[in-house]
Amino acid sequence: MSSTFSEEVRARLEVDAKDVIARYPQQRSALLPLLHLVQAEEGYVSQAGIRFCADQLGLTTAEVTAVVTFYTMYKRRPVGDYHVGVCTNTLCAIMGGDEIFAGLKEHLGVGNDEATEDGRVSIEHVECNAACDFAPVVMVNWEFFDNQTPESAKRLVDDLRLGKDVRPTRGPEGLCTFKEAGRLLAGFSDGHAGEGTQAGEPSLQGLRLAHERGWAAPEPGAASDRRTGDEGSAK
Amino acid sequence: MTTLTPVLSANWDRHDSFTLEGYRADGGYEGLRTALTMEPDTIVDLIKSSGLRGRGGAGFPTGMKWGFLPKDNPNPRYLVVNADESEPGTCKDVPLMLANPHSLIEGVAVAAYAIRSHQAFIYVRGEVLHVIRRLKQAVEEAREANLIGPDVLGSGFDLDVVVHAGAGAYICGEETALLDSLEGYRGQPRLKPPFPAVAGLYSSPTVVNNVESIASVPLIVRHGAEWFTAMGTEKSAGFGFFSLSGHVERPGQYEAPLGVTLRELLDMAGGVRAGHSLKFWTPGGSSTPIFTDEHLDTPLDFESVSAAGSMLGTRALQIFDETTCVVHAVGRWIEFYAHESCGKCTPCREGNYWMVQVLDRLERGEGTEADLEKLLDICDNLLGRAFCALGDGAASPVMSSIKYFRQEYIDHVTHGGCPFDHRKATVWGGTA
Numbered sequence: 001m002s003s004t005f006s007e008e009v010r011a012r013l014e015v016d017a018k019d020v021i022a023r024y025p026q027q028r029s030a031l032l033p034l035l036h037l038v039q040a041e042e043g044y045v046s047q048a049g050i051r052f053c054a055d056q057l058g059l060t061t062a063e064v065t066a067v068v069t070f071y072t073m074y075k076r077r078p079v080g081d082y083h084v085g086v087c088t089n090t091l092c093a094i095m096g097g098d099e100i101f102a103g104l105k106e107h108l109g110v111g112n113d114e115a116t117e118d119g120r121v122s123i124e125h126v127e128c129n130a131a132c133d134f135a136p137v138v139m140v141n142w143e144f145f146d147n148q149t150p151e152s153a154k155r156l157v158d159d160l161r162l163g164k165d166v167r168p169t170r171g172p173e174g175l176c177t178f179k180e181a182g183r184l185l186a187g188f189s190d191g192h193a194g195e196g197t198q199a200g201e202p203s204l205q206g207l208r209l210a211h212e213r214g215w216a217a218p219e220p221g222a223a224s225d226r227r228t229g230d231e232g233s234a235k
Numbered sequence: 236m237t238t239l240t241p242v243l244s245a246n247w248d249r250h251d252s253f254t255l256e257g258y259r260a261d262g263g264y265e266g267l268r269t270a271l272t273m274e275p276d277t278i279v280d281l282i283k284s285s286g287l288r289g290r291g292g293a294g295f296p297t298g299m300k301w302g303f304l305p306k307d308n309p310n311p312r313y314l315v316v317n318a319d320e321s322e323p324g325t326c327k328d329v330p331l332m333l334a335n336p337h338s339l340i341e342g343v344a345v346a347a348y349a350i351r352s353h354q355a356f357i358y359v360r361g362e363v364l365h366v367i368r369r370l371k372q373a374v375e376e377a378r379e380a381n382l383i384g385p386d387v388l389g390s391g392f393d394l395d396v397v398v399h400a401g402a403g404a405y406i407c408g409e410e411t412a413l414l415d416s417l418e419g420y421r422g423q424p425r426l427k428p429p430f431p432a433v434a435g436l437y438s439s440p441t442v443v444n445n446v447e448s449i450a451s452v453p454l455i456v457r458h459g460a461e462w463f464t465a466m467g468t469e470k471s472a473g474f475g476f477f478s479l480s481g482h483v484e485r486p487g488q489y490e491a492p493l494g495v496t497l498r499e500l501l502d503m504a505g506g507v508r509a510g511h512s513l514k515f516w517t518p519g520g521s522s523t524p525i526f527t528d529e530h531l532d533t534p535l536d537f538e539s540v541s542a543a544g545s546m547l548g549t550r551a552l553q554i555f556d557e558t559t560c561v562v563h564a565v566g567r568w569i570e571f572y573a574h575e576s577c578g579k580c581t582p583c584r585e586g587n588y589w590m591v592q593v594l595d596r597l598e599r600g601e602g603t604e605a606d607l608e609k610l611l612d613i614c615d616n617l618l619g620r621a622f623c624a625l626g627d628g629a630a631s632p633v634m635s636s637i638k639y640f641r642q643e644y645i646d647h648v649t650h651g652g653c654p655f656d657h658r659k660a661t662v663w664g665g666t667a
Contacts, residue, residue: 023397031419070421071402089323090567096661130320130329132480133487142364171365185400193372199247203330205487210239217240218465220458
C-alpha cells in the first residue's frame with residue numbers, strides 16, 4: 001500500500017477538500033470532515049489519507065494521527081462493505097443486545113471489529129446510539145435497524161452478504177456502502193434525505209396518546225393563574 | 236393529574252413534517268419573522284423571563300447563558316448547537332432532528348440573531364446518517380427560502396449555518412470538548428473558566444446550546460414567556476421530552492410539562508411490562524444516580540429530582556424491572572465510561588479502568604465484600620476531581636446502586652457469581 005494517493009485520486013479529492021475547508025473560519029476545523037472524506041475513498045483512514053489531510057491543512061502527520069486515533073468512527077484497517085454495529089450499552093444489552101451480538105459473532109465466525117472473509121460484513125459492538133426506545137438497536141453503516149432479535153439480525157447479515165435489498169427502519173430506501181457513508185459525513189449530500197419515514201412508532205407514542213385523550217399545550221394568550229398541563233389537583 | 240403537551244412533536248405525525256412546506260403549514264418560521272422585528276436584547280430578556288433552562292442535561296438558564304457574552308469583545312460571536320446526543324438512555328434530539336429539523340434551524344436563526352452571531356454550527360454525532368441528511372436538507376431549503384444566509388428575509392441580518400458531523404466520541408457532548416473537536420483537535424474538555432461565553436470557539440465569545448433548548452426558542456418568541464411558564468413548575472418552567480425506554484409496555488417520547496412524575500408517565504406508557512415490577516430507573520441518563528420505586532411520585536423537575544438525590548439530566552427514563560441485575564447494569568455503564576474517558580484527567584482515566592475490573596470480578600464470582608468499599612473509595616477519588624462531568628457521571632450509578640442494592644452486590648459474593656438469568660430480562664425472554 002502506497003503512503004500517498006495517486007495523482008488522479010489526489011486531484012479529485014483536492015477539489016472536495018477545497019469545498020470542505022471553505023466552510024470554516026479557520027481551516028483546521030475541516031480536519032474531521034476531511035478524515036471522513038479520505039475514509040470514503042478507501043474504506044478506512046490509511047497513511048495516504050493521513051498524509052493527504054496533513055498536506056491540505058498544513059499539519060504534520062503526527063498531528064493528524066493523534067486525531068484519527070481519538071475517534072472510534074475512523075477505522076485504521078478496512079471494515080466490511082456493510083459495517084454492523086450492535087448496541088451493547090446497558091439498556092440495549094439487557095433488552096437483548098448481548099444475545100444479538102453473541103449470536104452474530106457465532107453465525108459469522110468473526111470477532112468484535114472483524115470482517116467476514118468475503119469482505120462484505122464486519123461487526124462491532126457500539127455504544128448508545130440515541131434510539132433507546134427502539135431497543136435492541138443494530139446499526140448498519142450508521143443507519144437504524146430498530147427492535148432487533150437474534151433471528152432478525154442473522155437474517156439481516158445474511159441478506160447483506162447475499163447482496164439482497166435491505167431497508168433501514170428509519171432511513172433511506174436502500175443502504176449506502178461504508179465508503180459512501182463517509183462522503184455524507186464529510187458534508188456532501190447524497191439526495192436521499194426525502195426517503196423513509198419521518199418518525200418511528202415510539203417517537204409518536206406521546207403525540208398519539210395526547211390526540212386520543214384530547215390533551216394539548218395551552219393555547220397561546222390563554223395563560224391564566226392556574227398552571228395548565230395539569231388537571232385538577234393543586235400543586 | 237398532569238397531561239401531555241406536545242409542542243415540538245406536534246407535527247411529527249405528518250409524513251412531510253421534515254420538509255419546509257410541512258413545517259410552515261403549522262406556522263413554522265413565524266417565530267423568526269417576529270424575532271426579526273424585535274431588538275436582539277429584547278429577545279434575550281424574553282428568554283430570560285421564560286425561565287427556559289438548558290435541555291441538554293445541566294439545566295443552566297438559557298437566557299442567562301446568552302447574557303454572559305461580553306459586550307466589548309471585538310471578535311466574531313459563534314452559536315454552536317450541541318447535537319452530539321449520546322448520554323446512555325437519551326434519545327430525544329435524534330428523533331426531533333429526523334422528524335422536524337426545521338424547528339432546530341428556525342431556533343438557530345432566532346438565537347443567532349438574539350446574540351448577534353453570524354456564524355452557527357450544528358455539531359451532530361456522526362453515527363446517525365439519516366439525521367445528517369435531514370439536517371443538511373433543512374439547511375439548504377432554509378437558505379433557498381432566505382430564512383438563513385445573507386440578508387435574512389430582507390432584515391439585513393446575515394447568517395451562515397454549517398452542519399458538522401462528529402466521528403464517534405461521547406465526550407464531545409461536553410461543551411468545551413465539543414469546541415476542541417470542532418476546531419479539529421481530539422475532543423478533550425478544557426479547564427473552566429474561561430467559559431465559552433468569553434473564550435469559546437477559536438477563543439471567541441460562543442454560546443453552546445442543546446438541540447431541544449434551541450428548538451424551543453422560536454415558540455417562546457411566537458407565543459410569549461407567559462405561555463411557556465404556564466407549563467411546568469416555578470423554577471423548572473415549560474415542557475420537555477420524557478424518553479421512556481426499557482421494560483415498559485410502550486416505550487417512546489412523551490412531551491410533558493416539567494414536574495410530571497414517573498408514576499404518571501408509566502401510566503401513559505401502559506406500565507412496566509406485563510407481569511413484572513419496577514426495580515430501578517434513571518431519571519436523566521446513566522450519569523444521574525438511579526432511583527427505585529420509592530421515587531415514583533418525585534416530580535421530575537430540576538429541584539425535586541435534585542432534592543431526592545439525583546439529577547433531572549436529559550429526562551432519559553430507562554426503566555428496569557426485577558429481572559435485571561443491577562451489578563451487571565452498572566458494570567456495563569462503567570465499561571462505557573472507561574471506553575469514553577478522554578484520558579486527560581487521571582482520576583477518571585484510571586478510576587474507571589479499575590472499577591471495570593472490580594465489577595467484572597464481582598460478576599464472575601471472584602469478588603469479596605471489601606470490593607464494595609473499594610468501589611466507593613474509587614468513586615470518592617473520582618467525584619469532583621476531573622475537569623469535566625464524565626468522572627462525576629461514572630460515580631453516579633456505582634454509588635447510587637450500592638446505596639439502594641448493597642445486598643445484591645453481597646449476593647454476588649456469597650452466590651459465587653451473578654444470581655440472575657440475564658435471558659429473562661430480554662425482550663423475548665421476559666414473558667411472565
